[in-house]
Amino acid sequence: MPDLLIELLSEEIPARMQARAAADLKARVTDGLVEAGLTYASAGAFATPRRLTLSVEGLLAASPAQVEERKGPKTDAPEKAVEGFLRSTGLSKDQLEVRDDKKGQVYFAVIRKPGRPAAEIVAEVLERVVRGFPWPKSMRWGAGELRWVRPLHSILCLLSDDAGAEVVPLEIDGICAGAVTRGHRFMAPAAFSVTGFDDYTAKLKRAFVVLSAEERAEHIWNDATNRAFALGLEVVEDRALLAEVAGLVEWPVVLMGEIGEQFLSLPPEVLQTSMREHQKFFSVRDPKTGRIVRFVTVANRETADDGATILAGNRKVLSARLSDARFFWENDLRVANADIGQWLAKLDSVTFHNRLGSQGERIARIAALAREIAPLVGADADMAEQAARLAKADLSSEMVYEFPELQGLMGRYYIEAAGFPAEVAAAAQEHYSPLGPSDDVPTAPVSVAVALADKIDTLTGFWAIDEKPTGSRDPFALRRAALGVIRLVLENQVRVELNGSSGPFASSAALVGPRDANGGESTADTNELLAFLHDRLKVYLRDQNIPHDVIDACLAMPGNDDITLLVKRAEALAVFLKTDDGENLLQGFKRANNILTQAETQDGVEYSFGADVKFAENEAERALFAALDAADAKIRPAMEREDFAAAMAAMAELRAPIDAFFEAVQVNADSQVLRRNRLNLLSRIRTTCLGVADLTRLEG
Structure with a gap:
């Protein structure tokens, strides 16, 4: 072979x-x-x-030889049909075989394809x-x-x-x-x-060619980290840059150079971004100070001077690039120290979206919403509003114009330099987070308030102008914004009714105001927006191994716009249903619900009250009355304190009495009094169980 x-x-x-x-x-x-x-x-x-x-x-x-047989027309078929069959097979008529078939004799073509x-x-x-x-x-x-x-x-x-x-x-x-x-x-x-x-x-x-990209990358990383380690330094990890550089060279030669002393005062992120974007250099950090002090470049050849000429040229080009960065930094600092408000004034004339106004208008909405959210997350309202007004100021800075990926981070530096509180400065960097499922979530109250306001404004704004995700199309990253709201709420255990009459969705929709393509009136449909958020929540919780039917059972309950409460209920229900008691109680509930539903449909009435223990005929029936009374006494206070695990544990105690009831009692008794009393008893089972979650939505 x-x-x-x-x-x-x-x-x-x-x-x-x-x-x-x-x-x-x-x-x-x-x-x-x-x-x-x-x-x-x-x-x-x-x-x-x-x-x-x-x-x-x-x-x-x-290739192996192949033999293909094709059935053709009958031998007495019109000549044109036979000629068409011959053309399709590439054979002549004398090469066809005549075979007997159910309907007479037919032509067969045996096509032999020799191996190649x-x-x-x-x-x-x-x-x-x-x-x-x-x-x-x-x-x-x-x-x-x-x-x-x-x-x-x-x-x-x-x-x-x-x-x-x-x-x-x-x-x-x-x-x-x-x-x-x-x-x-x-x-x-x-x-x-x-x-x-x-x-x-x-x-x-x-011949100085390393064929494997993985081998080239490994060589670059090992050589770079060893050189840095020898000097008591460390290379800043950048896997994307490593893969790119490994694709630029066939024979990687690692060289380490010094950054000019005049540039070491630049923020490390500025140095790293400038070197990565313009020069494809790795940054080398002093772990004691956190400063970027050297760079690593990868040449594509060995030289007689061990790369000295290459490094000299690189340092010259790098110096020019970093001179620009230093100019931006120093000029921006002068503006921030003098009056950072002039950057905000510029944003009034920068369009955010032609139907949602300018960046300045959007900032005003976010600031007002952050002020409302602040008490819900334990933040100072004045500070949250101030942080929201300053959070995007750096969009007008020269540094962010040159390096857009530094937005927020540079805002933190500039706001700190202008003398504002550290919490306000931190919000500038953190309010964009989380950007993805693995991104860190802000925990500082002011940052959480601004981050939530920013994302909710995005959602309600684009909902108001009917720019909603469809299929794989999501040009304004609304799915990411929704997941950001979910993670901010859950990971900070924020208790808020998002869609309440005075909740963040309603407040944000009111701030956005009427918008449509023609300037007419429209409003953000917050119920539809909540449904979209629930869809994102389902995806998020499925990744946490909570089944979709459990989520649906909890979404059907009141207060489903309180995401923290909703997830707390879903987690408890998922754990409960994995137990034998949970599975068996679910079957007992479904049996009771099915009998009750059929009777209500047949009789045209609702059996929802009036069950009386005095009509109980046997001990199993009386025991179920007692068990329901005992369960109610435990479930109601547990639900009030949102202790879903305790409520479900109390509900599990109904398993044995329900099983015994169905073993000993015929619900549809001949006596109408008994039948009605027992159906009302089943209604108590249904009401008790549905008070915890909508078990009708569970599969199985």
Whole structure:
């Protein structure tokens, strides 16, 4: 069984495209081979800045021969029908077989497809893959028609086994496949031939090319951290940058340089962002001070001066970049110290959304809402309002204009520099959080108030103008905002009726005011918004292993806009239903509810009161009356203090009396007095159980 080696050598492939391109090459080639009848044992794909490589092991030497039988028309069918059948099979009439069938004699075509050698199939598949490769962006060059991400220089395509290696005959736009490749562009540019994958990787490494992106990344990280450790420093972890840099070099050479003394006073986040975005440098931190003091760059070649010239050039370019950053920082500080309010005034003329007003108008809404929310989260109302008014001031700063990803963080620095309380400054950075399911949630009361106000304003505002998520479309990240509200409320144990008449949704909707596309009146439908929040909550709780029917059973209860209360109830119910008592009580409840519902439908009345123990005929019936009285005495106070676990424990005590009742008593007795009394008793069971959660919504 031969092995297949393919290499497509080109000009530099953008780092962001390499991993996807390697995966596409593997999937498209192997799928094509399998479709043509060539199975294989394993396959691996690799990418460097200049090459895509695919190794396929254990390939069949040829596709198996195939025999296909097709039933045709009857032998006395019109000649045109027979001719059409012949065209579809590629056979002549004398090659058809005549066989007996239920309806007489019919023609059969026996089509024999001989096996094809692997080389022929590989050439056919690879040409199709190369010509139709799904690059995000591609180009043509020269006189050819081939499109590739960058000019394609050579194709290596080998089938090898114990007997030797064979070049697959293939030509694409004048590029003939061969057994030759090249190493590093500068350190080993000469061509060399290979005989298989092991020979290929070994010779590439001798030619200063590390084929595996994972190996390049590991080398960069290990060398960088070792160099930093030797100086008592640490490299700031940045996995995305590491993956990108590993895609920029074929032979990574790690170099560490110093940052000019004049730039060390810049905030570490500014240094890190500037170096990462502009230079693709890693930041090196002093763990004692938290300051960024050095940088790590990765060269693509070794030099006689051990990278001194490269570092000198990098420091020169970095110095120019950091000079800009220092100018922004110092200028912004002057503005913040003089009057940070001038940044807020600029936001009055910055559009947030053409139907929701300016950033200044939005800030005013958030400030008013934060003031209302503050008492609910234990924050000072004046401070929460002040924090909300200042939280987005840095959007007017030069630093955030240059580095938008620093919004909030720079606000914290500037607000602190302007002399405002630390809680107000912290809210500027923290009110954007959480941005995702793994992001930290603010816990400082002022930050929580502003963060909730910010997200609720976003939700009610876009609801008011009917810009709601549909399918996968969510251009204003409203699902993220809803999840943010949920996590802020739950993780801070905030007790608030979001959709109450004076709750945050209603207050925010009133602040947004009437909005529609034509300037007419419309309002944010807060009930629909709450339903959207509940949908997000279901997704969140399913990740916490709470079943969807348990969530539905709790959503059906009063107070379902109090997310903390709702989740507390759902968690208790989920735990309860995992016990034997919970499962059995649920079955007893459903039996009682089914009998009662059928009787009410049949009789056209509601059996909801009047059960009297004096009509009980046996001990099991009297015991159920007593058990319901005892359960009510425990459940009601437990529910008042929101102790759902205690309420459900009391409810579990009904299991045995309910089971005994159904064993000993016929509900639909001949006596109408007894029947009515027993149905009213079942109504007590239903009322007692439904007081904890809507058990009718539970499956099973």
